[in-house]
Amino acid sequence: MKQRYQNRIELLQGTLDLLILQTLRWGAQHGYGIALAIRANSGDILQVDTGSLYPALHRLERQKRIAAEWKVSENNQRVRVYRLSPAGKKKLASERSRWAQISQAIGGILGPAGEESEA
Amino acid sequence: MKSPWGDGEERKKELNEEIASHLQMAARDREARGESATHARAAAQRELGNAGVIQDVTHDQWAWTWLEDLLQDLRYAARTLRKNPGFTMVAVLTLGIGANTAIFSLVNGVLLRPLPYAQPDRLVGATQYYPKGPLVVMRQQSRTMELVGISDNKEFNLTGSGDPVRLIGNSVAADFFSMLGAQPAMGRTFHDGEDQPDKDRAVILSHALWEHRFNADPNIVGKWITLEGEGREIVGVMPADFRFPSPKTELWVPLHLDPRNTGDYWGDSYMALIGRLRPGATLEQARAELKTMRPLVLAAYAWRMPDNSFADSSIVSLEEAIVGDARGKLLILLGAVSFLLLIACANVANLLLARATTREKEVAVRVALGASRWRILRQLITESVLLSLLGGALGLGVAVGGLSILKATLPPDTPRLVDVALDGQVLGFTALLAILTGVIFGLVPALGASKVDMTATLKSGGQRSATTGNHRASNMLVVGEVAVSMILVIAAGLLVKSLWILSSTSPGFRPERVVTARITPNESFCEVSGRCLAFYNELLERARALPGVRDVAAVNGLPLGGGAEIFPIVVEAKPTPEGAHLPMFWEKIITPDYLSIMNIPLLRGRGFSDADAAPEAQAVVIVSKSTAEHFWPGKDAVGEHIRAKWEPNGWRTVVGVVGDVREYNIRSDSASWIDGVMYAPYGPHAIRGSGADAPPAQMTLVIETAGEQVQIASELKNTVASVNHDVPVSQISPLKSWVAEAMAEPRSTSALFAVFAALALLLGAVGIYGVISYSVAQRTREIGIRMALGARRQEVLLLVVGQGAKLALAGVGIGIVGGLMLTRLMSGLLYGVHATDPVTYGEVAILLMLVALAACFIPARRAMRVDPMVALRYE
Numbered sequence: 002m003k004q005r006y007q008n009r010i011e012l013l014q015g016t017l018d019l020l021i022l023q024t025l026r027w028g029a030q031h032g033y034g035i036a037l038a039i040r041a042n043s044g045d046i047l048q049v050d051t052g053s054l055y056p057a058l059h060r061l062e063r064q065k066r067i068a069a070e071w072k073v074s075e076n077n078q079r080v081r082v083y084r085l086s087p088a089g090k091k092k093l094a095s096e097r098s099r100w101a102q103i104s105q106a107i108g109g110i111l112g113p114a115g116e117e118s119e120a
Numbered sequence: 121m122k123s124p125w126g127d128g129e130e131r132k133k134e135l136n137e138e139i140a141s142h143l144q145m146a147a148r149d150r151e152a153r154g155e156s157a158t159h160a161r162a163a164a165q166r167e168l169g170n171a172g173v174i175q176d177v178t179h180d181q182w183a184w185t186w187l188e189d190l191l192q193d194l195r196y197a198a199r200t201l202r203k204n205p206g207f208t209m210v211a212v213l214t215l216g217i218g219a220n221t222a223i224f225s226l227v228n229g230v231l232l233r234p235l236p237y238a239q240p241d242r243l244v245g246a247t248q249y250y251p252k253g254p255l256v257v258m259r260q261q262s263r264t265m266e267l268v269g270i271s272d273n274k275e276f277n278l279t280g281s282g283d284p285v286r287l288i289g290n291s292v293a294a295d296f297f298s299m300l301g302a303q304p305a306m307g308r309t310f311h312d313g314e315d316q317p318d319k320d321r322a323v324i325l326s327h328a329l330w331e332h333r334f335n336a337d338p339n340i341v342g343k344w345i346t347l348e349g350e351g352r353e354i355v356g357v358m359p360a361d362f363r364f365p366s367p368k369t370e371l372w373v374p375l376h377l378d379p380r381n382t383g384d385y386w387g388d389s390y391m392a393l394i395g396r397l398r399p400g401a402t403l404e405q406a407r408a409e410l411k412t413m414r415p416l417v418l419a420a421y422a423w424r425m426p427d428n429s430f431a432d433s434s435i436v437s438l439e440e441a442i443v444g445d446a447r448g449k450l451l452i453l454l455g456a457v458s459f460l461l462l463i464a465c466a467n468v469a470n471l472l473l474a475r476a477t478t479r480e481k482e483v484a485v486r487v488a489l490g491a492s493r494w495r496i497l498r499q500l501i502t503e504s505v506l507l508s509l510l511g512g513a514l515g516l517g518v519a520v521g522g523l524s525i526l527k528a529t530l531p532p533d534t535p536r537l538v539d540v541a542l543d544g545q546v547l548g549f550t551a552l553l554a555i556l557t558g559v560i561f562g563l564v565p566a567l568g569a570s571k572v573d574m575t576a577t578l579k580s581g582g583q584r585s586a587t588t589g590n591h592r593a594s595n596m597l598v599v600g601e602v603a604v605s606m607i608l609v610i611a612a613g614l615l616v617k618s619l620w621i622l623s624s625t626s627p628g629f630r631p632e633r634v635v636t637a638r639i640t641p642n643e644s645f646c647e648v649s650g651r652c653l654a655f656y657n658e659l660l661e662r663a664r665a666l667p668g669v670r671d672v673a674a675v676n677g678l679p680l681g682g683g684a685e686i687f688p689i690v691v692e693a694k695p696t697p698e699g700a701h702l703p704m705f706w707e708k709i710i711t712p713d714y715l716s717i718m719n720i721p722l723l724r725g726r727g728f729s730d731a732d733a734a735p736e737a738q739a740v741v742i743v744s745k746s747t748a749e750h751f752w753p754g755k756d757a758v759g760e761h762i763r764a765k766w767e768p769n770g771w772r773t774v775v776g777v778v779g780d781v782r783e784y785n786i787r788s789d790s791a792s793w794i795d796g797v798m799y800a801p802y803g804p805h806a807i808r809g810s811g812a813d814a815p816p817a818q819m820t821l822v823i824e825t826a827g828e829q830v831q832i833a834s835e836l837k838n839t840v841a842s843v844n845h846d847v848p849v850s851q852i853s854p855l856k857s858w859v860a861e862a863m864a865e866p867r868s869t870s871a872l873f874a875v876f877a878a879l880a881l882l883l884g885a886v887g888i889y890g891v892i893s894y895s896v897a898q899r900t901r902e903i904g905i906r907m908a909l910g911a912r913r914q915e916v917l918l919l920v921v922g923q924g925a926k927l928a929l930a931g932v933g934i935g936i937v938g939g940l941m942l943t944r945l946m947s948g949l950l951y952g953v954h955a956t957d958p959v960t961y962g963e964v965a966i967l968l969m970l971v972a973l974a975a976c977f978i979p980a981r982r983a984m985r986v987d988p989m990v991a992l993r994y995e
Contacts, residue, residue, distance in 0.1 A: 032138060033145040051167070052174045055139065060181040071134075076148065081138045 017049070017057045018066075019100055022085065022093040025067060029084040031074070032058055058083060066092050131182065135175050143168055209468045212886070213511025215879060216464030217557065218518025221542070221550045223457040225523055226530075227450050228549070229540030231443060236361060236539075238301030242397045244406060245441030248433035249390035252377055254417040255293070258393075261416060264401035264409045265435070268293035269375055270365060271391045275818075276373075277642055277848055278333070280346040284848035286640060287329065287347075289371035291391070296372070297324075299396050300364065306330075307341035307356030315374040322374060323352040327360035329370040347373070349642035365392070365442070367538045383766075383811035386421060394438055406435045426701040442535050449869060452946050456611060456876050459604050461553075463883045465561040466601040470887060472504060472565035473594045474894045483569050496570040504562025505555055512554030516542070519550070529871055531864045564593055591895070598891045599931045605877075605884035606935020606968055611943055612877030613960045614950055615870040621952035622866055627859060628781030628789070629679060630719035634855040635823045636678060637836055641847045646814040653733065653803055655844060656819065660711060662839050663823065668830035673714035674802060674819040676707075678855070679781045680862040682820065684708050687809040689796070691751050692761040692771065702765055703751075703795035706783060707741075709806040709816060710799055715742075715778060717824045724748075725758040725776030733803030740801070742776040746789065747796035762798070764807045772805070786862040787951050822855065869949055884931075884968070885975040892924045893979040900986055908988040920983045924976030925969070932965050 024030065024038045035058075036049045061067045066089035072082045085093070143164050150160035168174070234240040244265060250258075252269065259267040271291040278285050293299075297309035305327060314322055323345065325334070334340050344351050352373065363369065379385050397406060410433060418425045440447070483496055520542060530537060639659070646652035656674055663672040677683030688702035696702050712728040714720075723745055732740055741762065748757035761771045778799070784791045800806045806815045823832065833852045840849045896903070903916055943955040953960065 031141070031145075033142045037149075050169070051139075051142065052169050052177065055135075055174055055178040056181050059135075059178045063182055074145075076145075078141055078144060079137065080141050080145075081134070 016100075017053060018061060019093070019096045020047070020049075021054075021057060021061060021083075022066065022089055022096065025083060025085040025089070026093065029082045031080040031082050033080075035083070061089070064088075132175070132179060135178055139168070139171050139175060143171070208886070208890075209471050209507055210511050210514065212464045212467045212883060213508050213554075213557065214514040214518055215883070216461040217508070217512045217515030217550060217554055218522060219457050219515075219876070219879065220461050220553060221512075221515055221519035221546060222522035222526055223453050224549050224553075225519065225542050225546040226526060226540050227454050228543075228545055230450055230534070230536045231439070231447060233536075233539060233545070235439060235442075237364075239396075240438070243300070243438035244395050244397060244403065244435050245438045246393040246395075246410070246433050246435055247441065248430055250393055250417075250430065250433075251386055251388065251390055252375065252384070253379070253386040253420060254430070255391070255393060256377060256379075257417050257420045258410075258413050259293075261413050262395075262406075262409060264398055264406040265395040266295070266299050266398060267393055267395040268296045268299050269391045269393055270296060271375070271389065273366065273368060275640065276347045276371065277349070277640060278345060278347055279349070279642075279846060279848075284846060285333070286638075286848055286850045287333075287370045288368050289323075289347075289373060290365060290369055291375045292372050293375050299394075302358065302362050302364075304356035305359040306338075307354070309356055310372075310374050315377050317376060317378040317380075320374040320376050321350070321352050322355045323347060324356045324358060324372045325354060326358055326370045327362070330357045347371075349644045363538065366533075366535075382422065388810045392441075394441070403435060403437070410435050424699070427699045428701065444535070446535050448948060452949070453869075453872060455942075455945075456608055456873060459608050460876055460880055460883070461557065463601050463604050463608075463880055463887070465557055466597040466604075467883055467887045467890070468504075468507070469561040469564050470594045470597050470601075470890055472562065473568065473597070474890070475565075480569065493570045497566050500566035500569055501559060501562045504566070505558030508554045508558035508561070509551075511557075512550050515554075516547070516550060519546075526872075529868045531868060564597070568593060594891050594894075595927055598887050598927045599934065601887045602884050602928050602931020602968065602972065603934035603938055605880040606932050606964065607938045607942055608873075608880040609877040609964045609968060610935070610939040610961060611946060612870070612873040613964045614943060614946070614953055614955065614957060615866075615873045617953045617957070617960055618949070618951040619863075619866050619870040622786055623863060625952065627679060627786065628720060628779055631855040631859045633825050633828055634717060635825055635830070635832060636851070636853060636855050636858060637821045637823070637849055638818070638851040639674070639821055639840060639847060639849060640818040641844065643817045645847075646817040649814070652815055652817055655847075656711070656802065659821075659840060659843050662843065663821065663836065666832055666835050666839065668826045668832060670824040670826055671713050671717050672821055672823045673711045673717050674821055675711075675714050676709040676802075676816045676819055678820055678822075678858055679718075679783050680858060681783075681785050682858075684783065684797075685807060685809045685816070686794070687807060688765040689798075690763050690765055692763075693755075694751055704793060705747075705762075705796045705798055706790060706794050707807055707809075708783075708797070708799045709802050709819075711802045714822060715799075717822050718781075720781055721779040723777045723779060724756065725774070727776055727778075728799075728801040732801040732805070735804045737805070739770070739772045739805040740775040741772045742778055742799040743774055744789070744797040745777055745780050747798065748774075748777045751796065766811060767807075770807075772800070772807075782862075786859075786866065820851075828854075866949070866951070881968070881971055885971050888924055888928060888972050889975040889978060891927070892920060892976045893982075895923065896920055896979040896983045899983075903983050903986045904988040907986060913984045916986070917980045917984045920980035921973060921976045924972060924980075928969055928972030928976075931972075932968055935968070936961055936965065 020039050021035055024035050024042070027038075030038065032051075032054060036051065036054055039047055039049050058067070058069075062069050062083070066086055067083045068086050069081050069083050071079055074080045143161075146164035146167065147157075147160045150163055151157055155163065165171075235243060237243060250269070255267065255269040269292070273288050273290060276287045276289050278287050292310075292315075294310040294312055294315040297304070302309070304324065307324075309324065310322060314320060325340070330336060330340060337343075340354050340357065343354050345354060346352075358372075375391075377385070395406075397403065414430055414433075418429060486496060487493075523540070523542060527537060527540060639656075641652070641655065645655075660672045660674065663669060675682075676685065684706040686704060686706055689705045690696070690702065708714075710728070712730060712732070715722060715727050725742070727742065728740070731737055743751075743757055751757070752760055757774050757777050760774045762774070763770045763772060780789045781797070783789055783797055784794070790797055802815055802819070804813075804815070808814075808816065821836075823836075825832065836852060837849050840847055903911075903919075906919075907913075907916065939961065940956055947955045
């Protein structure tokens with residue numbers, strides 16, 4: 002069971018990290034908030050799995066790309082809030098350019114959308 | 121997996137809270153969208169998924185780099201030292217094998233190692249003591265043995281070179297050294313005939329005496345020294361390893377075989393006979409010959425000896441004669457310590473059983489690949505032997521430490537104690553023991569493991585297939601372990617209780633505030649009539665005047681084996697039939713104040729006064745209570761008469777009866793061959809066992825002091841020197857330490873057993889703890905289900921503790937039966953408590969149950985805290 006979860010993380014690794022870092026660019030946020038933001042910003046298409054989100058957050062924290070601290074939310078609840086670190090900002094920049102390259106490459110392979118349907 | 125940073129638990133808690141807050145926020149948002157509270161929470165939960173697994177996986181993110189791995193390994197290794205069964209096994213084995221090695225080296229040194237003399241298996245000894253006359257008769261007659269005599273340790277004054285000193289030596293037959301085959305380090309041993317009168321002015325020194333007293337003088341041979349006022353020529357020095365009859369021996373002088381001194385030759389100077397079987401002779405022949413020589417010995421006497429004289433004597437190997445009573449005690453110790461090893465084996469076997477379960481799959485795979493059962497068995501046993509060899513190697517360290525403690529604890533008069541050492545034989549024993557141990561504790565688990573049902577195990581994923589069989593085996597091991605612990609603790613309990621009774625039983629006198637000192641003029645000093653009496657009168661007078669001294673008296677020997685005159689007696693009211701043994705009496709020769717200083721109660725009649733010591737006074741004696749009851753039952757002993765056998769007209773009148781005193785040792789008032797105890801006033805009327813007219817020269821002062829801490833040693837020495845500067849003073853010590861010394865033997869035995877019992881309890885507790893913990897670990901799922909179904913924590917606690925209690929109870933029951941059978945073997949070591957004392961058994965049973973329950977409680981608490989969710993998820 003544990004194994005299955007881990008595999009999924011591997012699959013999403015990189016992409017999810019990128020999404021988290023990107024989300025945190027707008028300011029510090031807790032895990033639930035990050036999940037909500039990703040979903041909202043993707044137009045409800047990307048549903049972030051909690052089982053992947055938290056391992057990713059903690060992995061990024063350990064890699065010092067984000068920093069975490071406990072805060073009290075507006076609902077008077079103790080929440081763990083993540084913030085982008087300088088190293089995280091650099092990482093975000095490099096990941097963005099890498100993502101751009103990859104999507105360009107994949108786009109190149111797939112060709113223009115119209116050709117495929119015609120073939 | 122924990123993070124290596126030492127805050128794993130903290131992080132887990134935070135993670136838990138983080139996810140809980142996530143859930144709460146999600147639920148609140150749903151509620152805000154109009155869902156009902158319960159529905160919202162359930163939906164949020166569903167959306168989140170398995171919180172436990174999320175936490176675990178998240179947590180794992182913290183432990184993935186090599187540095188972390190390394191630190192983790194280190195931490196794991198440290199934890200292993202505490203938790204790992206391998207560590208426990210080696211520790212348990214180390215203890216078990218170490219204790220056995222220590223006791224075995226003791227047994228080996230004392231009982232097994234051959235005596236360090238030529239052809240030791242040919243050496244023999246008689247079980248009874250003989251006077252000089254019978255020795256001479258028998259050594260002329262015997263065809264099977266070369267017999268020599270050797271006196272008990274005697275004290276000699278060495279004077280003429282500095283302060284007078286007391287030396288310990290033995291009188292021996294001239295051919296004593298040649299019979300043993302002992303060579304001197306310097307000079308010579310005694311010549312034949314050197315034990316005859318006028319030729320016996322020789323002395324041989326021990327190596328230690330030569331070294332310490334004579335500064336290792338290389339030209340010592342041929343010099344003369346003064347012993348007991350007589351000049352003797354030093355003819356030889358023995359090597360350092362010659363210590364016969366005891367390591368205390370500092371010198372040897374020849375026996376003085378003078379048939380003209382009838383009393384000494386035929387009646388008084390009893391000594392041990394040892395000998396060497398002549399070529400071709402057997403021990404049985406020697407025994408038979410001793411019987412046939414007895415009538416010849418009795419016929420040689422000038423008077424009629426009791427018909428059964430020397431009838432109980434026999435010939436045994438010299439080792440047996442030397443070791444005597446110590447044998448039984450040592451064998452009991454060896455038995456006890458091997459029980460300890462059994463418990464250790466059971467412990468390790470149990471740990472292996474637990475491990476075998478987890479290795480079942482490995483074994484099944486090997487069987488499937490074609491390994492034979494024998495091959496598997498061999499591999500598993502090799503592993504356990506390796507383990508126990510490791511335990512044995514470490515156990516040697518324990519043995520070295522244990523042995524030095526043992527040698528310090530055992531009474532110094534334990535025979536051959538100085539010979540005890542960790543030698544090649546002991547090492548061999550330890551190696552053998554380790555291998556044997558490995559096979560024994562490895563066999564049960566290995567048999568279980570090798571019997572694996574291949575298909576079932578491989579199918580089941582290797583979790584719980586053969587465990588029921590293993591469970592039964594491990595339960596039986598624990599029951600056995602508890603039973604053996606129970607026996608050991610019962611034995612220790614009985615011994616400790618004996619010791620307690622012994623130390624709280626009055627020895628018949630009060631040792632507090634009494635200091636004693638041995639005053640030892642040469643025996644010849646008293647040959648001048650009245651000189652000794654005057655000396656002691658003056659000494660007592662002056663000693664009484666010392667600061668802090670209340671009163672002083674003298675006695676020929678302290679109670680508790682300090683010595684007394686011994687002789688056969690005729691009781692006027694109770695004549696002994698012709699040919700039967702006359703009653704043997706101990707006579708304590710005392711000055712009048714002795715009884716009051718020692719607080720020995722006067723029960724009837726009167727005590728002694730100074731007037732009783734006058735030559736013209738009527739000869740009087742005092743007898744002990746049990747002596748009075750034995751010889752004058754139902755009558756008043758005061759006014760009755762007794763006399764020494766050889767004084768037809770020397771009747772003494774009994775003037776008083778006093779309380780019984782532990783004269784022989786701490787356990788008994790008198791030896792089995794002594795029929796009565798009497799007191800006589802120091803002076804001309806004291807009876808001497810040797811038949812001498814003079815009172816004894818060597819006396820012990822008993823000095824009552826004003827307080828417990830009065831220091832009088834130097835004043836006392838000065839006082840004695842001022843009366844006569846040639847008289848040595850020695851052994852100045854409180855009477856209390858004399859009593860403590862008498863307790864040393866029972867105390868050391870109890871202490872050893874107490875240590876064994878404590879170890880047994882510890883190992884037993886570890887055993888129960890191990891089995892119950894393991895079973896809790898195995899039953900986590902079951903416990904989880906029970907709790908999920910509503911079982912309360914107390915019920916879980918009871919369930920687990922009950923399981924342990926059942927095992928312990930079975931063990932205690934079997935242990936009681938075993939104890940009843942085995943403790944009677946040690947009844948000789950007990951005092952005031954029966955080997956089947958129900959109170960001790962009950963107390964020990966309760967103690968053991970408490971320890972067992974405490975051992976169960978730790979795993980039971982763990983079981984109680986099982987989180988049903990975690991338990992179910994982890995299967």
